[in-house]
Amino acid sequence: MGKELLTATAGETLLLLGNEAIVRGALEGGVRFVTCYPGTPSSEVPDTFFRLSQGAPYYFEYSVNEKVALEVAGGATLAGLACLVTMKHVGVNVAADPLMTLAYVSAPGGLVLLSADDPGCHSSQNEQDNRIYARLGGLPCFEPATAQECKDMARDALLLSRELETPVMLRTTTRVNHVRGPVTAAELPSDVAEKPFVKNPAKYVPLPASARPMHQRLLGVLEKARAVAETSPHNVERGQGEIGFVSSGVARNYLSDVLAEDGLEGTVRVLELGMTYPLPEERIAAFLAKCRTVVVVEELEPVLENDLRALAQKRGIEVAIVGKGEHLPRNGEYATANVRAAVDAVLGRPAPAADTLAVPGDLPRRPPNLCAGCPHRAAYYAVREVFGDEAVYSSDIGCYTLGFLPPFRAADFLLCMGSSISTGAGFARASGKPVVAFIGDSTFFHSGITGLIDAVAYDHDILVVILDNRTTAMTGHQPNPGVDTTIFGENPNPVDLMALIRACGIEPVKVNPLNHKATVAALQAFAGQRGPRVLVAEYPCPIHARRVGQAKKTLPARVAGDPESCLAVRDNLACPAFAMEAGVFTINAEQCDGCMYCVQLSAAIKPGKKEAR
């Protein structure tokens, strides 16, 4: 998606990814300040803002982590600017500390927090339901289900936030972030009124004495938001009868398709909630009162379900409420299949017999893999060679988590972003075993550095390998504080990773992981030492290097000697460019990145000739 997001006029229809639609919606809401930490499924939102940032009417940054992102925007909204802060669901955990007080302090310029949840764990370590954060922190919450709604609700969330001067959550899920559909644009504001900051410490500094009235004020704000929800166009009722369905988020789509396809539309009552917190209690109570049975269709936690049960009890409404159970689980994603099962059960309809093809369960797998030429593969190879199965490997979050797979098996445990050093340190202290912690450059800046400071302060016995590929590769090659180059050229203010580690009190050793001999030598020296140690394995991600025009032109490797003698390299390096052709080991010249690592491991592998490519 090019500049259309910045230029489309009212009424124009664009085919947009849900995340692109959020960008357009925020622009229609007058956003002037955008911060983030990237993470699937949220990343296309900040990446689009970044790509369009030259000459755009907003400030943009990839913050060092989610906490910093929310705090930086927290300052900007106090200064009067309309802000958008984006992150994936687990990122909100990192930002939870400022988030829990932000609504007390207020957001005079407006602030929308995009929480991109991941039911089904498509690319995450858990499937937590961040609608609970909205309730915990006192944030009104919107839950879009289509690309058009992503646009409309991003805009309306920001406008409501500015009006009530309170932060608002836009809560999406993977299927919504990555839906693609037509979006009709509305007008972009030509001018956004300034809201200059007026000093008022009693209003903005939550000392105990001021925090108590601030909480009181917030509860009042939430009642105003509740009044908005009562009449919000994002909450829609339809149909008739004694059986009702209340639904939110992407589950609304599954319900609609089932009712339409099975000819039930109009025969049951449906309440779709797009603005889901604060609960429009009057509206829901009126809906419940019209029904004998109400089914709550929402993914993950029984958030609405419990709210409805409490509301029915409080108002003395006699209605059977059906929620989490046999057909509607508390884990994983929903789909038409399980929503149909719930609909059939409550309507007493026979469940249709399954009629699907079966395929063998032992088909060759196609797991995601480290790319050909990936410097992480080389680093893992060398660490395995020196430490083998003896050491325990503490892993972290990034492409390098794929070192989990054989042949490297270089991930024995993992908690969250930045945990490898601290968790590894604790394991080493408790077990006395040698521990190697792997962490990427972006993750180290994100929250690994605090673990390193702890390791120095308490002399934890851990070897930290910083896999510095000069970018944030896993989420789409976003810049981080240490990078040299972005798509807009040289980074004017790079943070010096080596100096940072030195300042913590450790003399790090830097190697090029694609230099096998030097890397093994450095690791062997470290193996004989104790205490906190840091190896920086620095080599740019080849995909990133190509994108910023810094890739070196190299020839592919080829098998020049006896292929049989290369089989150990094949099995222990497992490069995607390796192949067996008619039972003979070979290197696929198309796939080979020319990193020349395997050339260092076997005398039978040589750099290819020019005509080979």
Add this chain to the structure above:
Amino acid sequence: MNRARIFLTGVGGQGTLTATTLLARTALDAGLPVTSGEIHGMAQRGGVVESTLLVGGYKSARISAGEADVLLGFELLETLRALPMLRRGGFIVSNAEAVQPVGVCLGRECYPPLEAVLDTARGFAAGIVMVPAISLAEQAGTAKAANIVLLGAAAASGALPFDVAALVRSVEKYLKPKIVPLNLKALELGAQAAATGQAA
């Protein structure tokens, strides 16, 4: 057909998502309501890439097992893996050629034969079209156009809610001018192959 759930599957780097978006634009230009879904993230490191295209007024962009009217497989093994998505009487258009997964490359696993797809789906699918998409794309100028070859085959065999001419207009309208002639050739080769690639 003006209402269809289309399930697309392939391997990272094959242009599955580009093809999906091109189909979505074609449907929109034909005045058909459309919603499409894709999963990003881990899939981009050589893994399986699945996407969906729902034409004709569906709200959900997700397809459950047994719901797909059309299965577009950009890679043979992934077509086989995705067969449970197909509904009885649905249509399969697949690349007959392989992108070998690492376990097969290294001789640890066996790549299933073309017959595995045919034998499983015959009698259940209303039609199966197999085309050598990679070879035909190379004939058009680059293996990268295999995705467009498959779209040409799908449209020509009547699996899509629009014809080859609509795809031709989309290629001309939405792809970079430099690569339009090559992709038009790919469409044409795919469409021709569909006529001879009817396998069931």
